[in-house]
Amino acid sequence: MPDKPNLRSTAKAFVYLAPALLVLGTFTIYPIVESFLLSFYTDYDYFHDRVYRLGFDNYLYLLKDPEFHLALRNTAVFVIGVVPISIALSLGIALMLYRPIPLRSFFRTVYFLPTVTSVVAVAVVWRWIFHSDYGLLNFGLGLLGIQPVRWLTDPRWALPALILFAIWKSLGYNIVLFLAGLSNIPETYHLAARLDRAGPWRRFWSITFPLLWPTTFFVSIVSIIGAFKVFDEVYALFGGSPGPLSSALTLVYYIFVKFYREQDYAVASAAAYVLFLITFLLTVIQLWIGRKRTAV
């Protein structure tokens, strides 16, 4: 049993924690504080660390900037488009891969590949797949008699194309998590249910799904946070642009453009904090729902 904390044990613990705290402090906590302060600078000299005036101007600018609204809307559509489908699909695939099927480990590797390959590299392949004249996707649609879709150049289709790409990219990681979750469910429950003549549908909803809930919950939190932070996929798929007419402009892309392309450091920081606030609130809500659910 551990002793009660005293000065000695606290000091000892602190020594153990120091390396991690130092790294986190320098690379995480300090930047968080700095960019929080930066978001309130309204008149400043960035390179020489001189601030002449503080205020809410940057947040007010965001409130009025149509580009920012577009980024918010696109990000929301992206999250709603990617997360549920990705979770449902990966759960389905995980259920299939969990069963003893031929070439199981081969398929597991195949599904995990998108996760380990570089976004930029696979985006090149997807750009070809989405190509309106020479692409695989339009070729397939053409066989079904569907007119070619200008996936990457039509402002109406750019975001759906991005969502498709992101779902595919996110599957592998989620499948692995679901497979781990599935292996935590004791086989005895299923055997008992079978004895009671429960069909596969019933077994899924009464055993697998409730027992898998903590995993599903975890996957959904991680997926939502990840989806809100989408950037690489946009950058790579549209070749360093936010898509035709900024139709795939996301929050992080907006922050990136403001910071690096337009040297608008304070507005970029303010936008970063808006993003932080949104993900924070959503996570708290999810946690609250999750806790209620787990308590049942």
Next chain:
Amino acid sequence: MIMIRRIRFVLALGLILVAAACGKPETTPPAPAGSDKSAPSSAADETDDAAFPTRLRGPVEITFWHAMTGHHEEALKAIADRFMAEHPDIRIKLVGQGNYGDLQEKLTAAAKSKTLPVMAQVIETWVTDYQQNGLVQDLTPYIEHPEIGWTKEELEDIIPVFREANRWDGRFFSLPFSKSTQILYYNTDLFQERGVEVPKTWDELRQAAEKLTFERNGKKVIGIGFENSVGWQFHMWVRQAGGRYIDEATGTVLFDSPEGRQALDFIAGLFKDKIARLAGEDQYMSNPFGRGDVAMYIGSSAGIPFVAKAAEGNIHWAAAAVPAGAKRAVPFAGNAVAVFDSATPEEKLAAWLFIKTLLNTDNTAYWARETGYLPIRRSALESPIWKDFVKDHPANGVGTEQFDAGFFDPRIPGFDAAMKIVQKEIEAVLLGEKAPGAALPDAAAKAQAEIDRAKARSRE
């Protein structure tokens, strides 16, 4: 429950990740190097021209950040190696930083953390910002120095449009290095087949595009192509129409004019009649042009190697000067070299000596031959290196015929933000989402707002 605890941990981790992403621009740690460099920089603040050393007292190493890769990088290294052989006391440390976007990001981060290199490849629009923040060294005292500087002839040998692009209120804060312009690329097979002459005016350009749009073996050929970044080219069309774009001195947006409208209507008309297309998902026009899907396009001369590569085995092509509207006007863009104020006087001297060599007649001709950029000196055009090269590569010589019609983009804060807006509005017109009559005033008003905002931000 264990799971809840685990979720809490994961949640905390997730939040940290989010926060880390938010704080990303700030993650560069304050570097210790700043402390030993800050002392000499205060000495360099003195305006006395004679204050800097003109002779090196010992070996110096200077870092040079650049955005050159592949063969470009090798050529740069060859110039640096030759320089070091002649100057055994100077070591040039070349550091490739990826593409220009990466380079700009790293320079921004380095300026903040006081770890700037001695010199770097820069784009002139960045230099305005650096200069206003006191980050770059004024090179004028070095240029004008009687012993180590350039003679008047050597300075005036630099092509005027390049010289002016690097001068702010009469002072040189950077010097032109790799320069490119817009040229007309055309598919000689298709031109011959359809009996089209190389267009020299807007009318001829339009007629050529009409004749060159046709179907062949079920494959559609489009007359003229535009890069996705067509908004950046708009300046040229406005000037060709006889209008003005953005006034550099006052930052006033001037393109919402009859001439601006004429320019936009001309391009929009090509798209409306389906005789023009954007590079779109092909990223750069060199790809569809090289496949023979597009008969001609106006693009950067820096794209010559890409066009050559894409065209190989597919099509035959050539290049010509950009057609003229009411006026001749062709943009010159590219990059320059600058020395940072944070360097020590000795390092600055070494950097200047290197720049002098880098930009001399032989090296600028060599650099142009190896990379496809334009020589920055008139004397280089007469050099055997360049003359022999252009004989075999006529496309590379096209840009030099346009020096007299050259202009450059205004180097004002907020220009990138303004261009983003112009790009978006023009894209909307070309995609048929917005009428030119609505897009032009919108673009002008929003661009003006961005420039005003940036101006207010950068005011000292």
